[in-house]
Amino acid sequence: MVSFLCWRELLRGQEARSPAIVIPSYWSTDTDSVCSQMGQGLWRVARNQQLQHQGYSGQGYLTREHGRRFATNSISNTSHRKQAQGGIDIYHLLKTRKSKEQEGFINLEMLPPELSFTILSYLNATDLCLASCVWQDLANDELLWQGLCKSTWGHCSIYNKNPPLGFSFRRLYMQLDEGSLTFNANPEEGVNYFMSKGILDDSPREIAKFIFCTRTLNWKKLRLYLDERRDVLDDLVTLHNFRNQFLPNALREFFRHIHAPEERGEYxxxxxTKFSHRFCACNPDLMRELGLSPDAVYVLCYSLILLSIDLTSPHVKNKMSKREFIRNTRRAAQNISEDFVGHLYDNIYLIGHVAA
Structure with missing residues (x-):
């Protein structure tokens, strides 16, 4: 009877917690059947509670766990695909790099000679010397070094002579480079070096041609040399062709080859003076049409130089106007037309200094 009461209290407690539990109405028959039925009922209650608990929490856990695993798998798959894709890219890069390393540089000796020489002709002297370490026969070809010599030093007396025995344009390039460096340090010694090597003849005309076709000479040293060698200067001026050129543009070209001194003086x-005579000699028809003479061109050149300084100097605040330039210029040269002088002003105003 004690056990029956205990079972009864237990079932009431379970009923209070779970409304789904139903206590059978035949539990008060005899003790053995009641105990047997209550045992089965208790097992069912416990089992139902366990299933309900698993259905509530376990199912949610399984659902969340399943979602987490699905998300993890998705991320893992995405990461795996990215890694696989990146691995493929790296693989191709490594494969391409390996193939390039195996192939190495293009062998110019396997190409047609015309194509190989065209490729090497874009190299300067330093790079061509380095290329000769790999392609000795191609990089040491005389045609390549002849092109380098003539592209840097357009005129040399030795170009028009029969080359002596054992002559090499590569050696000539080294001598021309050495002579240019010597000229930039001491012009007289540089010219003597060229003459001692047979590169230049001892002639003002040949020296003037060499200076006119060379761009590696220091313009300050060249100005000092021409100031001392007026015979070379005369021949150098006659090498310019100013035909059909506008006066300010011709003056710019002249001072691009023969640099003007920094200060006004006899030089x-x-x-x-030499430019004015040469410009008139190159444009006789224009001089007759405009009524200009070498003296008038001389006046115009000085006016252009002064106007260039006035318009380009930051120290001059009140710039000369076009009307003032026309008035001042026509006072010095009355035969010059007003329109022509106005065009001169416009050229300096738009393009800039004539002796910069």
Whole structure:
């Protein structure tokens, strides 16, 4: 009877917690059947509670766990695909790099000679010397070094002579480079070096041609040399062709080859005088049409130089106007037309200094 009461209290407690539990109405028959039925009922209650608990929490856990695993698998698959894709890219890169390393540089000796020489002709002297370590026969070809010599030093007396025995344009390039460096340090010694090597003849005309076709000479040293060698300067001026050129543009070209001195003096007057005569000699029809003479061109050149300084100098605040330039220029040269002088002003105003 004690056990029956205990079972009864237990079932009531379970009923209070779970409304789904139903206590059978035949539990009060005899003790053995009641105990047997209550045992089965208790087992069912416990089992139902366990299933309900698993259905509530376990199912949610399984659902969350399943979602987490699905998300993890998705991320893992995505990461795996990215890694696989990146691995493929790296593989191709490594494969391409390996193939390039195996192939190495293009062998110019396997190409047609015309194509190989065209490729090497884009190299300077330093790079061509380095290329000769790999392609000795191609990089040491005389045609390549002849092109380098003539592209840097356009005129040399030795170009028009029969080359002596054992002559090499590569050696000539080294001598020309050495002579240019010597000239930039001491012009007289540089010219003597060229003559001692047979590169230049001892002639003002040949020296003037060499200077006119060379761009590696220091313009300050060249100005000092031409100031001392007026015979070379005369021949150098005659090498310019100013035909059909506008006066300011012709003056710019002249001072691009023969640099003007920094200060006004006898050398500047000499340069302008020689330019004026050469410009008139190159444009006789224009001089007759405009009524200009070498003296008038001389005046115009000085006016252009002064106007260039006035318009480009930051120290001059009140710039000369076009009307002032026309008035001042026509006072010095009355035969010059007003329109022509106005065009001169426009050229300096738009393009800039004539002796910069």
């Amino acid at each position: 500047l007057e000499t340069l302008i």
